[in-house]
Amino acid sequence: MSDETVEPSRTGNPVPVRDDLVEVTPYGAPQLDVAVRLNTNETPEPPPAAYLDAVGAALHTTELHRYPDRPASKLREVLGEAHGLDTAQVWVANGSNEVLVQLFQAYGGPGRRMLLFRPGYSAHPLIARVSGTGTVEHDLPDDFTPTPDLARAAVEEHQPDIITVASPNNPTGIVVDHPTIRALHDTSQALVVVDEAYVEFAPEGVSARSLLDDLPRLVVARTFSKAYRLAGLRLGYLLAHDWVVDDLRKVRLPYHVDAIKQIAGEVAVTMRGAMLTHIPEISAERDRVEKALRALPGIERVWHSAANFVLFRTAVDDLFDRLLERGVLIRDFSDKPRLGGCLRVTIGTPDENDAFLTALTDVLKEA
Numbered sequence: 001m002s003d004e005t006v007e008p009s010r011t012g013n014p015v016p017v018r019d020d021l022v023e024v025t026p027y028g029a030p031q032l033d034v035a036v037r038l039n040t041n042e043t044p045e046p047p048p049a050a051y052l053d054a055v056g057a058a059l060h061t062t063e064l065h066r067y068p069d070r071p072a073s074k075l076r077e078v079l080g081e082a083h084g085l086d087t088a089q090v091w092v093a094n095g096s097n098e099v100l101v102q103l104f105q106a107y108g109g110p111g112r113r114m115l116l117f118r119p120g121y122s123a124h125p126l127i128a129r130v131s132g133t134g135t136v137e138h139d140l141p142d143d144f145t146p147t148p149d150l151a152r153a154a155v156e157e158h159q160p161d162i163i164t165v166a167s168p169n170n171p172t173g174i175v176v177d178h179p180t181i182r183a184l185h186d187t188s189q190a191l192v193v194v195d196e197a198y199v200e201f202a203p204e205g206v207s208a209r210s211l212l213d214d215l216p217r218l219v220v221a222r223t224f225s226k227a228y229r230l231a232g233l234r235l236g237y238l239l240a241h242d243w244v245v246d247d248l249r250k251v252r253l254p255y256h257v258d259a260i261k262q263i264a265g266e267v268a269v270t271m272r273g274a275m276l277t278h279i280p281e282i283s284a285e286r287d288r289v290e291k292a293l294r295a296l297p298g299i300e301r302v303w304h305s306a307a308n309f310v311l312f313r314t315a316v317d318d319l320f321d322r323l324l325e326r327g328v329l330i331r332d333f334s335d336k337p338r339l340g341g342c343l344r345v346t347i348g349t350p351d352e353n354d355a356f357l358t359a360l361t362d363v364l365k366e367a
């Protein structure tokens with residue numbers, strides 16, 4: 001484990017970085033070697049051994065001396081089958097973050113504007129900025145729940161070319177309901193990107209996949225990093241109309257998804273029943289942690305989450321550091337806009353969640 005040292009912007013480099021990148025801070029949560037790591041929303045248990053065996057067996061027939069299948073057709077085909085869509089409506093890339101990068105390369109850029117809601121997933125504005133796309137931020141109400149009225153007002157005010165929302169949202173865990181997604185789509189001319197990195201943890205019916213037939217400018221982004229337990233694989237995908245997939249071919253690098261990843265992804269989708277068995281336990285643990293947090297004096301607010309993490313607010317300034325001293329790493333959002341006093345805990349194993357709750361109870365007693 002390592003923690004990347006984030007250098008402040010340096011001046012006087014032999015070649016100056018682009019002017020619009022001088023103030024950019026590299027994205028990333030600390031990667032620290034502590035006993036209980038609950039800060040990056042991974043699943044705590046590895047994938048089943050049968051999955052690794054199946055990938056290993058499939059690799060024996062993979063021709064690694066050849067370039068991979070450039071359009072990753074087989075992987076897109078099995079994903080399409082899993083979601084009831086044609087291969088032509090599915091695209092894959094190195095993590096859903098790269099899916100987003102490619103969308104901004106294709107539909108963003110100088111002179112175009114992206115609308116996002118605060119608080120939201122901080123990689124979205126970063127990806128937009130690096131692509132040269134302008135960003136406009138619209139605040140969510142204090143309960144952090146978007147509504148169709150808010151969506152319509154934001155679109156009318158900002159006239160965006162691209163809109164991104166995460167559902168469930170990160171770091172709030174709150175779902176964007178279908179009427180709100182429709183309002184974003186129908187009042188705008190924009191590409192509407194719904195980032196569903198955590199949707200497998202949410203109640204059935206939350207996914208915007210079911211709106212695709214109705215909404216021609218809708219894109220749904222998914223990942224293998226969370227519920228599929230494959231964060232180390234770096235594989236994500238999108239579900240959209242075929243014209244989006246055709247446009248993304250223009251910006252992707254040749255052979256952007258390697259052969260090993262294509263195989264690992266195909267096997268994961270084929271074995272998805274076994275890959276996703278832990279979801280009920282994670283959801284039950286999330287509800288347990290949420291309830292325990294609500295009962296603790298010193299926790300001022302807890303947002304009801306549909307994801308594998310919970311956001312809460314406390315008045316104890318140094319809670320993050322004091323948990324870390326006890327070997328528990330969570331995510332500190334307290335210096336972010338709209339998130340004063342807020343921290344987010346990823347749901348781990350029952351033992352890890354107990355370790356978090358015990359450490360938190362101790363710290364709050366001392367405070």
Ligand code: PMP
Pocket residue numbers: 040041094095096097098121166169170195197222223224225231234235236
């Ligand atoms: N979208 C959201 C909302 C996320 O929280 C994350 C992970 N932090 C990602 C996407 C990143 O997904 P991937 O690992 O597929 O790039």
